[in-house]
Amino acid sequence: MTRAGGVDGSRLEALLAPQHVDAVTVGTAGTIRTNTTVVERDGTTTELDDLVGRDVRVLADPETLVKDLQR
Incomplete structure (x- = not known):
């Protein structure tokens, strides 16, 4: 079972189906993370x-990234 939200969730479901992978997906309001x-x-x-x-916010605020790395 996995969450499958947004465009990436739909893409995941479309990629699994032709491979005959039995998967149970649960729709979410937001998108899912993709890991390659x-x-x-x-x-x-x-x-x-x-x-x-948070990852995107850190990139938008480099000072936060520096503070996190110094910990």
């Missing part, structure tokens, strides 16, 4: 997360 994992041939993984909520 890149797996290299040697097994190294890199996760790329969407920026939402």
Whole structure:
């Protein structure tokens, strides 16, 4: 079971259906976060997360980012 809201939630459902992945989704008022994992041939993984909520505010206010990094 996963949450599936907004355009990204609809896209997730559309990608799972043709792959015959049994999934139960719960609609939400807002959008969902997207996480992309890149797996290299040697097994190294890199996760790329969407920026939402506080993350976006921190980018809009670099002083907050600096204060957070100094903690």
